[in-house]
Amino acid sequence: MSASDKLRLGVNIDHVATVRNARGGDYPDPLRAAKLAEEAGADGITAHLREDRRHISDADIEGLIDMLTVPLNFEMAATEEMQQIALRHKPHAVCIVPEKREEKTTEGGLEVAREENRLAHFIAPLREAGSRVSIFIAADQRQIDAAHRIGAQVIELHSGAYCDAYAEGRFNEADIELEKMREMSAYAHSLGLEVHVGHGLTYDTVSPVAAFPEVRELNIGHFLIGEAIFLGLKPAIREMRRLMDEARA
Ligand SMILES: CC(=O)[C@@H](O)[C@H](O)COP(=O)(O)O
Numbered sequence: 650m651s652a653s654d655k656l657r658l659g660v661n662i663d664h665v666a667t668v669r670n671a672r673g674g675d676y677p678d679p680l681r682a683a684k685l686a687e688e689a690g691a692d693g694i695t696a697h698l699r700e701d702r703r704h705i706s707d708a709d710i711e712g713l714i715d716m717l718t719v720p721l722n723f724e725m726a727a728t729e730e731m732q733q734i735a736l737r738h739k740p741h742a743v744c745i746v747p748e749k750r751e752e753k754t755t756e757g758g759l760e761v762a763r764e765e766n767r768l769a770h771f772i773a774p775l776r777e778a779g780s781r782v783s784i785f786i787a788a789d790q791r792q793i794d795a796a797h798r799i800g801a802q803v804i805e806l807h808s809g810a811y812c813d814a815y816a817e818g819r820f821n822e823a824d825i826e827l828e829k830m831r832e833m834s835a836y837a838h839s840l841g842l843e844v845h846v847g848h849g850l851t852y853d854t855v856s857p858v859a860a861f862p863e864v865r866e867l868n869i870g871h872f873l874i875g876e877a878i879f880l881g882l883k884p885a886i887r888e889m890r891r892l893m894d895e896a897r898a
């Protein structure tokens with residue numbers, strides 16, 4: 650396996666900030682988590698600067714930009730404020746995600762097809778600034794075609810429907826969702842898009858997704874931060890890495 654074939658693990662540190670923000674102080678520090686994740690072998694760090702700043706803050710993003718030795722995948726909504734922040738920091742990757750104030754977490758993928766024109770104009774300066782532009786979407790051919798047309802280099806398939814179905818014991822539905830992601834990974838790859846997958850992945854759900862040959866990166870956060878309470882962050886990440894490597898072998 651060449652280095653370019655390696656399945657990368659992006660560790661999302663948002664929920665270290667959620668715990669910090671519960672008390673409004675300085676700890677636990679998401680930057681310290683990012684450092685440990687790097688040391689544990691993370692290939693990248695993902696952080697979502699929500700418009701309501703419910704977890705990651707502007708200062709966290711600045712700190713990550715200064716400190717990281719691995720690429721930052723900066724998740725953000727397609728708003729002018731976020732575009733300005735991304736253009737100031739020029740992260741390795743910008744992943745455009747949908748956001749709703751009332752949601753607990755990112756509920757679905759971005760509606761690219763309905764907003765093609767606006768999104769094409771929105772991502773052009775980000776690409777020109779040197780960031781790789783990724784679009785967080787459902788495993789839906791219409792959305793993939795639209796992401797391709799607007800000039801995104803990467804798509805990230807939302808694995809939440811698969812993971813939720815699995816967690817709730819709806820295994821037939823989980824298989825259907827998995828099959829959709831498998832087919833759409835191959836389809837997106839055939840168009841020349843780089844394929845990532847993320848949201849809600851756990852030790853129980855990661856292996857079949859890691860086995861898709863077209864997938865280049867998994868972004869995983871909430872489960873790892875939870876598991877770190879019991880195992881420690883580095884062992885939790887290393888176990889995820891082991892499962893990914895085993896599935897890919
Ligand atoms: C877009 C995405 O899937 C991640 O950002 C993840 O959801 C963590 O952030 P939230 O839990 O706030 O959605």
Ligand SMILES: NCC(=O)COP(=O)(O)O
Binds near residue numbers: 661
């Ligand atoms: N884009 C998905 C991500 O970064 C991680 O999502 P989760 O594992 O925190 O649900």
